[in-house]
Amino acid sequence: MTNAHRPILVTGFEPFDGEAINPSWELARALDGETIAGHRIVAVQLPCVFGASLTVLHGAIARHDPAVVLAVGQAGERSQLSLERVAINIDDARIPDNAGAQPLDVAIIPGAPSAYFSSLPIKPMLAALRQAGIPAEISQTAGTYVCNHVFYGLMHALDQRPGIRGGFLHIPYLPEQAVLHPGAPSLSLSVAIEGVRVALRAALA
């Protein structure tokens, strides 16, 4: 299949930590079926579970053979779109995942590299976002919970698949979530959606 016909895989998570929704999945499913620079977006939901999230992700990569994978997750304390730079080989969970597991200071993949950098062009993506009026930043840490777990597992898989580029984006709460967190920042779904369009266009340019 030529690159132009290969899809973009955008993943989002199911809700966790007591939230009713997860903005990453709201975003992914809203984009499902859209075409960016000739590539159709395929949205896949990941469980917020160590291990199982990667099983689903790897299955989706195998099934769809995407040109680009953008995994998206919720970062409730952040104000802007966060383009993650690096995934680290550690699980260290502050709270249990949705299956009740709470790994502490264990390698995601024993013996694998300590970290992988995003293979998406995060600086051009950042510039495009700011140019489009969408608040964004580079982040140096995706944490040590399921988001980083998925980001690391993604990049580890893609290390063997040089034809697929991938990375991770953290997005803030939606405004309706911030209602339950007095003082918390948020970002509208429409802004996040437009942000992903802009960022993907820059990544594919």
Added chain:
Amino acid sequence: MTNAHRPILVTGFEPFDGEAINPSWELARALDGETIAGHRIVAVQLPCVFGASLTVLHGAIARHDPAVVLAVGQAGERSQLSLERVAINIDDARIPDNAGAQPLDVAIIPGAPSAYFSSLPIKPMLAALRQAGIPAEISQTAGTYVCNHVFYGLMHALDQRPGIRGGFLHIPYLPEQAVLHPGAPSLSLSVAIEGVRVALRAALA
């Protein structure tokens, strides 16, 4: 004129502090002409200037004889809609206003009361906002710059006009403004606009 026909005056400010726009004016002019609970909204722009802002405000009150006055201003460091509780009788400017004046620790109206509380029902407005999924909070300070100046001057004038209720709302940066302030929170104009509709409906209920 019966109460039902008297308008709602919504004021916003011109840009200040190097910003190209002021979300409070974008919000006010977007609502201009809308009807809330039978009251037409009239939007008026205030200069970001000590003194002159109150001259414009008082002129607008005299001209429109509103049932409700909602003055709105930008609070760049805040994440949510802030319903202000109290205006204090002091000007203490961190930066010069748009006319170059920078009053320090001077009474807005010498001999007048130290403070006025909002005469809008801020707690029911807060409840209505949260019910509508719009992030909001009560704030105990509108600062000591032109926002508080306008809020105080408004409430001082309304103290002699018991038939008019008034208050002040601070709103965050718009997302496009936050682009220039890495890490800063923002709120979409559409959310702020819907928030003002919801809050005014609650105030008029």
Added chain:
Amino acid sequence: MTNAHRPILVTGFEPFDGEAINPSWELARALDGETIAGHRIVAVQLPCVFGASLTVLHGAIARHDPAVVLAVGQAGERSQLSLERVAINIDDARIPDNAGAQPLDVAIIPGAPSAYFSSLPIKPMLAALRQAGIPAEISQTAGTYVCNHVFYGLMHALDQRPGIRGGFLHIPYLPEQAVLHPGAPSLSLSVAIEGVRVALRAALA
């Protein structure tokens, strides 16, 4: 009694909100008996209780006839010494006080002024603190809990006692308290103590 012989009353609170200590009382009792510019410091502990705190405060003022009253309270989310500018006539408690009362949106003293400004020279005190290398700021709100309640009740009482000046200072957690609040700011007791000495010297200059 001449002014030079009248004491300085420094009040601190008992612990609240699950804390084992209250830095304001640690500070007050550490200063008890010291002499600042010829005035002996008398420390008095206030209960973290609406109403009862003012009974104790007013009793201490009557008993000691101080030249200056500095009420001090804990502000767990703040990083620097906060010289409070204004007390407002409202109780609106986020959590119950130590006696279980949780007043919501009620006047502290019905019919009394909406607010009182500190009668301490907060700007010279701020300048002296910064000159001494102690991080400090002016705050425009002491909140709506027992701290503001005491500040308001103090200034209302002093309004009838022009020979006594008074104000309120918020101080951060101590470092040992911040241990239980990941990421929270703190300030060492020794810095806060030296800060109060410097601030009182400036107030009495």
Added chain:
Amino acid sequence: MTNAHRPILVTGFEPFDGEAINPSWELARALDGETIAGHRIVAVQLPCVFGASLTVLHGAIARHDPAVVLAVGQAGERSQLSLERVAINIDDARIPDNAGAQPLDVAIIPGAPSAYFSSLPIKPMLAALRQAGIPAEISQTAGTYVCNHVFYGLMHALDQRPGIRGGFLHIPYLPEQAVLHPGAPSLSLSVAIEGVRVALRAALA
């Protein structure tokens, strides 16, 4: 040389970004010559310069053959001691270093691993700090400036020297620095010094 006689190398930086002092060097030189668990502390100052900082660090390691290396740096926006978990192989400078260089998105050591984890026992160190009443946290990013550069260069060197353990600690501003940064958190030097003693004792236990 037996382990018991090998020193602890504690490095701090010279001031940068317009500051008059750097708390990391104030801390290191205050500890110079102390003995922790039988190991004498040797303090070495590093220039806040990409490249040159590592030359000095590697020279000090060669000269002193330490049992443990703790590199310390200033993190002005943080409130607590930050035990860094991971160093990443990237320089991306927000501001020029003290020699005027501002590398952007370049590998520190081309071809070397993407990251190294601290070889200090950061979780036991964290527990010991909290037990001692010293506010501390684990940090997942040391940034992409000279601090991370030194941390990465340290861990890369120690990768060939398994007998030496090393890691990085970020510390807040001192209170006297925070005076120039309104609202900024700080930590007293005495608390940071005691924190390093406690953390090193835990690391050597």
